[in-house]
Amino acid sequence: MVISARVHYACLAMLDLAMRSDDAAPVAIREITDRHNIPGPFLVQILRTLRTAGWVQSVRGSQGGYRLSIDPAQITLLDIAEAIGCQESSSRATPTTVLDELLGEHWDEAAAASRRVLAEARLSDILERCRHGDASMFYI
Amino acid sequence: MVISARVHYACLAMLDLAMRSDDAAPVAIREITDRHNIPGPFLVQILRTLRTAGWVQSVRGSQGGYRLSIDPAQITLLDIAEAIGCQESSSRATPTTVLDELLGEHWDEAAAASRRVLAEARLSDILERCRHGDASMFYI
DNA sequence: TCATACTTGACTATCTTGATCATGTTTGTA
DNA sequence: TACAAACATGATCAAGATAGTCAAGTATGA
Numbered sequence: 001m002v003i004s005a006r007v008h009y010a011c012l013a014m015l016d017l018a019m020r021s022d023d024a025a026p027v028a029i030r031e032i033t034d035r036h037n038i039p040g041p042f043l044v045q046i047l048r049t050l051r052t053a054g055w056v057q058s059v060r061g062s063q064g065g066y067r068l069s070i071d072p073a074q075i076t077l078l079d080i081a082e083a084i085g086c087q088e089s090s091s092r093a094t095p096t097t098v099l100d101e102l103l104g105e106h107w108d109e110a111a112a113a114s115r116r117v118l119a120e121a122r123l124s125d126i127l128e129r130c131r132h133g134d135a136s137m138f139y140i
Numbered sequence: 141m142v143i144s145a146r147v148h149y150a151c152l153a154m155l156d157l158a159m160r161s162d163d164a165a166p167v168a169i170r171e172i173t174d175r176h177n178i179p180g181p182f183l184v185q186i187l188r189t190l191r192t193a194g195w196v197q198s199v200r201g202s203q204g205g206y207r208l209s210i211d212p213a214q215i216t217l218l219d220i221a222e223a224i225g226c227q228e229s230s231s232r233a234t235p236t237t238v239l240d241e242l243l244g245e246h247w248d249e250a251a252a253a254s255r256r257v258l259a260e261a262r263l264s265d266i267l268e269r270c271r272h273g274d275a276s277m278f279y280i
Numbered sequence: 281t282c283a284t285a286c287t288t289g290a291c292t293a294t295c296t297t298g299a300t301c302a303t304g305t306t307t308g309t310a
Numbered sequence: 311t312a313c314a315a316a317c318a319t320g321a322t323c324a325a326g327a328t329a330g331t332c333a334a335g336t337a338t339g340a
Binding site for chain 2: 296297298299301305306307309
Binding site: 028029030044047048058059060061062063064065066 | 282283284285286287288
């Protein structure tokens with residue numbers, strides 16, 4: 001489970017849209033990049049992927065932008081990471097020895113442990129914590 | 141926690157040496173590469189790192205090779221992965237927003253979960269399972 | 281009609297990973 | 311002593327991923 005900048009940005013964008021899902025107007029890319037310091041054209045790429053996944057919808061033309069098209073309680077950080085990150089971590093060759101096999105099981109187990117953590121982080125939970133503030137806020 | 145081929149090879153080499161730690165003679169690189177299908181010059185690099193870490197010692201000259209210089213019960217897959225893998229996963233920039241910070245905590249939590257798994261895998265345990273055989277052997 | 285804003289595809293630079301090569305140095309043995 | 315086996319070291323390289331950019335086009339509200 002590799003968390004690249006791309007995945008991080010995708011999650012930020014989804015959370016940003018979720019936060020403004022009550023607004024009537026869609027959110028422009030420019031707003032998102034300004035708020036989170038994401039390189040503009042890079043976010044365009046990422047939003048394209050999110051749109052393909054069916055999690056955001058775009059409104060073209062003037063006053064256009066993006067809108068979340070999924071319930072934030074229905075999607076987790078794991079969902080986003082896997083949709084953006086692409087490559088499966090178990091792209092290993094079939095083991096040739098017992099030692100190889102045993103080691104591979106440990107790598108898989110480790111990857112599964114981190115996936116479990118991310119699978120429990122719903123966007124709605126993170127929004128909740130962000131809105132109501134928790135201990136981490138005091139460090140900023 | 142990224143498990144690269146380098147880390148995988150390092151663990152295989154350590155386990156191979158541990159398995160033959162009763163022998164009087166050191167184990168030649170060639171033997172290890174043959175048994176585990178590791179590219180020769182690549183393993184040389186890896187063994188250099190392991191020697192720097194103080195976990196193996198080399199014997200030069202004819203009849204030379206490598207020997208484990210640590211108790212297999214004292215070292216885990218996490219130790220090896222961190223010694224070989226080099227880069228810390230928390231090499232992220234300091235968060236600029238609350239959302240950024242919250243997300244970062246989740247990434248850290250996920251990484252910690254996989255580290256915990258690897259920290260519990262001692263080389264001696266793996267050797268034991270390999271020697272006595274377990275369910276996974278039947279799949280080979 | 282025009283500015284705003286998304287769409288698409290191609291493109292580039294940098295880094296990491298996996299791997300190789302050449303040239304040593306050390307040491308047992310014939 | 312000569313020689314071959316075996317480790318030591320540093321340089322180098324190719325492929326792929328990552329992060330990010332650019333340019334040309336399309337849709338739409340005002």
